[in-house]
Amino acid sequence: MSRPRSVRQSMAWLHTWSGLVVGWVLFAIFVTGTASYYRPEISHWMRPELSAAKPDPAAAATRAGAFLQRTMPDAAGWSIKLPNAENPAVEVYWWQSFNGPFHHALLDSASGERAAVRDTQGGDFLYRFHYELSLPPLVGRWIVSACAMILLIALISGIVTHRRIFADFFTFRRDRSAQRGWLDAHNVMGVLALPFHLMIVYTGLVTLSAMLMPWAVQTAYRGDILRYYADAGIMIAGRPPAGRPGAALPLGEIVSRAMAAAGETPELVMIAHPGDAAATVTAYFEEPPGLAHLHPQIAYDASTGVELGRVGEAGAATRTGAVMVGLHEAHFAAAPLRLMFFVCGLMGAATVATGLVLWTVARAPKNAAPEGLGLRLVRILNLGTIAGLPAGLAAYFLVNRLLPVSLDARADWEVGAFFGVWVLAAAASALYPPKRAWTMALTVPALIFLAIPISDSLTVGELRFLGFDFAMALLGLLFLLAARLAGRRAAMRQPSRANLHRAAEA
Template sequence: MKKTFSQSMAWLHTWSGLIFGWILFAIFLTGSLSVFDREISQWMQPESAASQVPATTAVDRAADYLRNNHPDAPSWLIVPPSDRSATMLAYWQEGQEFPHVALDPATGKVAKRDTDGGHFFVHFHYQLHAGTIGTWIVGGVGLMMLIGLLSGIVIHKRIFKDFFTFRPRAGAQRSWLDAHNALGVLTLPFLLMITFSGLAIFAFMYLPSPVKLLYGDSLEDSEEFFHEARPHVDLEPTDQSAALLPLGGFVERTQQAFGTEQIWYISVDHPGDENAVVSLEPLYGEQLTLSNQLIQFRGITGELLQKGMPFQPATHTQRVLTGLHFAQFGGAVTHWLYFISGLVGTAMIATGLLLFSVKRRRQIVLDSDVSTGFLNVVDRLNVAAIAGPILACLAYLWANRLLPPGLAERPAWEIGAFFAVWALSLIHALWRPARRAWLEQFTAAALLSLLLPLLNMLTSSQHLLVTLPAGRWRLAAVDLTVLALGLACVWLLRRLGMERQRTAVSGSAAPVWELADS
């Protein structure tokens, strides 16, 4: 393609970074938010925030709800309340899909403010709200992220020499490049890990050839593969109906078996059948590997079917990768480190996108061959790809507080607000000059984030004035993080304003992107 390998990689890095960066920014942003999915869910359901029901009782109430509403579903799954979330989630199977609702453990009814909560961010970051097709798209984009990281390493050349280098006053292109390099290099282990482990979770779907070859093409064949890789008990339904034992008892037995309070989930296969199977996993707070502590019972008799599950090396590796990606371990410290690293990755993608146009704006001055029309499109899409998802996430939280609690199809409305605002951001970016679009959209983001805690005070009883004195940090942290985002936006806007004044005084007609120089 180009003369040397490193030049080819530079070309690949630049162009694939631009095209895929537009969507990667949103994926990394929502992925970082996913770390705190339960805290966000909790924040989005303030009415249920105070209820404190033990998991055993809560699970029984969720089972009642599922029995009344979805008695014929082939399987149920319940995520009980934990110290991170007072509400619980109830899933039921419909074909290949698993719809769910959030339940209030105190009443066993659908939580007053029905919402997908932080779960939406989890789903969006691997499906883009587009089902299986979305998973394939994210897979392709994730692969390009991996390639972006690897080609970035190839073209950097001076990783160790420039390890600590950041020169904010060395001109726009230099300082954006420094920032891009610094953010990328310092979180490189994290970025490689999170990208590859994300792909590894769905490896079975992306590359089905080994299983097709060794096991066969049918659904049963792939089930057989999962069975061998992760031994667990599957019983065929008998069509003899029988009454399921109370699920709370299984929770208690699991807590005793593993000496832990927290249960990750409890699932029931063929709930109304004689061969019902109840499976549970504890929350893995102290290990990376996921799913090696599966415990299974017969749902009707309570007989223990299986406890624990030793993995073989390769499967173990895959489960460790999954565990590293899910970040269920280690508590608040690891969650914050993941969140910060994720946001740094997000910022690295944003600086890369900006760098593309900064670099080419300069070339326009030197060489008239570069097309201004194309760069204008890039600049506008950059606004929609960077400011857009930030605004959309904020709109999602605003919609949660503004929509009436009893609204039918409430989760769909909230998600609608997310996409509507993102679309508005795109339209606005296309309509306004790019510089104005940056200013206006970041002003909007600053306002939305600074006012959100106020809105929270007006619309719920779980606001900062309550949560801070009570020391309820998990809830307060949501408000405080949004406030911090608002302050960051204000800081960015002030810098933009300061730079504009400076160029106005000196009278130089520097390209607007240089103004973004921080």
């Protein structure tokens, strides 16, 4: 009769299997989410035609309004992201229903026409992939939420399991055995950024809480989510359309009034029911210094320019939720703190990756016995995700410089390169010789990352992108170093396994 498991043994089992089941998805979430901390910089690099300028926000708003009036005068709503010193382009969206589709264009702030820039999703693709996985929005968010919940379980069970967790943090025994080395690496990466891991998972779940637990709002407000947002101090209450046409003031005049009222330039202007006599223009401003992700807002009558109201004071619950969102997205962080968030995100990806590899190392067959189907499947998935995803990410950046600027559906080609290279790298991992699999798999993203600064210097060659190119070269060198270490480790294991094989034959 077997003895019952202790609490620590049960937690170890839960930690191992919960981490394995969603580990590959979590790795992708961590990598793309970490890259999203530099989402604006990625978008700027992928649109090199946009140069620094000093645009006039009011004039740009007027030109953008004229463009939207020509493009879709009967739209349900317009959105205009005004230019600034960092991003001189005007970004506009328009839609006929909140259920989509949402149309998008980049405009030249000086002319009000479509900007002559390459078609790309830039950093926005990685940002949305982080919480939607390029799936239908609700499906992707539910999958990411489920993975985040399981990761929270894995973190808590891991803390319970490792009673010597802080002592083990100061011990790294790479040469004792492969299993011990990977376990120590997993512990170091996990413990060093443990507060960040707990924070980022919990705040991520809070960010999606309205989708995960909608019943209170649906019951109290009978499905009127916009009224809830107004009462909570998240947005200004809208007003219904009048049902008759109206003549609106130039948007530039309303933007000028908003700038005078708030003492700063709005970052976003939204127009509800454009062309209607009751059209409303709402100016959104940057969130004030602090953790809370709440935007001050002023609403104006589009026809008269009269101020209709300002966003209400957020209550304690709303402000707490906004702080959670602010912590997760790190909009408040200056450059040094944002770099620390980025490094902690990389440690999160490394924690997941070392845990996945540790699972296979701990179950590797002894005495040159053949691998089982399950173990081989996990090893191939590890190779295809840990090495394949970075290869796809590097390809996403590389093709931005290699594809013709005027190519139709160019943004789709870039996204296709991301998934195509990822799938090819994952499929090739099944064909790699097991002794050299990691060396070959890690060399692929290394070479692609190293090719990015070369292609940028040959096609664009602007000094303002040196920082991004240096980061890509550094990533390539790190992957090249990892490939070399993996090859050295395989060479060290090869003689002993050959001796075991000869002993087995004897």
